[in-house]
Amino acid sequence: MPFTVTVRDHMMVAHSFTGESFGPAQRLHGATFVVDASFHADELDADGVVIDIARAAEALRAITASLGYRNLDDEPEFAGINTTTEVLCRVVADRLAARIAAGALGRDGSLTGVTVTLHESHIAWASYGRPV
Amino acid sequence: MPFTVTVRDHMMVAHSFTGESFGPAQRLHGATFVVDASFHADELDADGVVIDIARAAEALRAITASLGYRNLDDEPEFAGINTTTEVLCRVVADRLAARIAAGALGRDGSLTGVTVTLHESHIAWASYGRPV
Amino acid sequence: MPFTVTVRDHMMVAHSFTGESFGPAQRLHGATFVVDASFHADELDADGVVIDIARAAEALRAITASLGYRNLDDEPEFAGINTTTEVLCRVVADRLAARIAAGALGRDGSLTGVTVTLHESHIAWASYGRPV
């Protein structure tokens, strides 16, 4: 996957973690996640792009809007799940992959994968990559 | 105040805002605040510094630890107050000023001011400066 | 002006400069300007903010949209003017000030100033500040 295009957005959520190793993060707290969504392709399309960057940004914005400004502890889909940075990377990547599969981002199957990175602070971040 | 030294730390909090103009941020959500604490002085001390940077970092860490990993909506000191980025800048700056006044950071009154900047995302930040 | 709130946006323009000291930048070229708009106030409003950050971001977006994706050499308002980073800082700041004066950003005159910083690369930026 020699070509990659990345767009950045962010979301602000509340949540808490279950597990002693989380220490003070077991309490209800929050995070700004700066979200980088990368789209991979082996070849550029006829316009010379990996993906229509405006549509990519819109797709990412729709996903961050569906997660942001919420207490994730109250979201039924995350019941019993620690919404760690790693887990949220996978959530965002899987949702992008679903949109790509549904044709919402164009490129008709010629995209090979997505990688999502969530920065939780200036000293910690996580990422998850998957094929599409 | 020609000399300034700045140290960076961060804190992760949950909170919600009261007021229609806040839109979706009226819901319980959260933020990572990357916190920059700047110390101002007209002259350097005999060691050639504005402030002992290790003590400055420790003082800032103590303050971010007292605020972080909490739902600020539940903290009595913030009852009835929107803990906006601007308000939290002032909280951190005032606490630093109190520590300086108590002699906890050295320099015996020769510091002239502090400025605190809180970055709430890659596209928004606030700051508050005051004399000490 | 102890309180400041800053929002970031960007614009992508073509232009050329007149004057031998500009060297190769006398040729038609272009720039991405990452634009930081800072709003200053002495006091916070009743909501605990310097300014409604959503309205501030919208105002900045309207201004960057009016300048971006253009060849500034062809814009009548810049005829005979070098649209340097410094000059564009002033253009953006003056337009923000006009919007503030027109009441488009709220705060009814309680804002004290604006500062606009344009980053032209990772190694060069400029800013312009003015009262409002």
Added chain:
Amino acid sequence: MPFTVTVRDHMMVAHSFTGESFGPAQRLHGATFVVDASFHADELDADGVVIDIARAAEALRAITASLGYRNLDDEPEFAGINTTTEVLCRVVADRLAARIAAGALGRDGSLTGVTVTLHESHIAWASYGRPV
């Protein structure tokens, strides 16, 4: 390719795009591209480096100088081609690969690949990687 060394430079260009999906970017506009050139190797050389970093920086500077401060729409080599961020990543990477093949950067074939990332703004970037 376990080892990578990256050097950063930038270039400022004007261009326009053909294709409705580009929206306002169909107009003549411009960009600052912050360019990261990464060199990959399986082993370090006798000096303990992937590549002589000064020569790498010079090679990159030569390439950015050949592209920068120009209207790419007027360059014969790009006639009929959208000089998107992705396309320009490949142009820079291919030129670096040609210099490596010509022996201009040393390491006699022991480099395994190059990756070039172009940042077009604080919220969008692209990259292209290839073997050498």
Added chain:
Amino acid sequence: MPFTVTVRDHMMVAHSFTGESFGPAQRLHGATFVVDASFHADELDADGVVIDIARAAEALRAITASLGYRNLDDEPEFAGINTTTEVLCRVVADRLAARIAAGALGRDGSLTGVTVTLHESHIAWASYGRPV
């Protein structure tokens, strides 16, 4: 290795290099290395993480503390070795791998690799990745 978690720390060292190609860096000088340690895994653990981030940060801190605030030219382990950015990436990665192998970071062999990036300035960095 679809999941990655990264923590950042730094270290400040003095050193000099042997070899004409290093130019002025043959003289005793120094560097701040901003160190990013990435941990890779195919699956998350029961808590939903790649690794306990607090333990990861501690492990990295122990390693940067063992290298930092030193003249590396005087360290017996580096006798006759250029402590280039690339070499130090491998040193840090190998030490992290040893700690992982010793069970000091948990995850019992389910981590697949580590990548260490050292930023020597705003325009140059290097990385080294290896399995664990």
Added chain:
Amino acid sequence: MPFTVTVRDHMMVAHSFTGESFGPAQRLHGATFVVDASFHADELDADGVVIDIARAAEALRAITASLGYRNLDDEPEFAGINTTTEVLCRVVADRLAARIAAGALGRDGSLTGVTVTLHESHIAWASYGRPV
């Protein structure tokens, strides 16, 4: 001084500090200083700039070259002086001011001041400002 232009460069030095409060930094170690030199003016010149940015970058490069790739403990001018980040900010600012006074940067006295910021890591920096 409403207008400011800033250029960035860097230097890599070795040094040690005298004074117990410096802890491990009393040992010979080193630092990369990312150096931001800001030039202030009340008005733009006829070209629309604060200062010829190429000449500003050259002046800064000359100063960082005179300090970089050295053990500052061995430089006679710093004998008995802790070359802290703050002290080096002043050294760079004073040297820039001297060059401005000598006419090496143009603008004939219409510059009002310089501010120099040295970033010693991702979590600490200092600055010094002075009139010219």
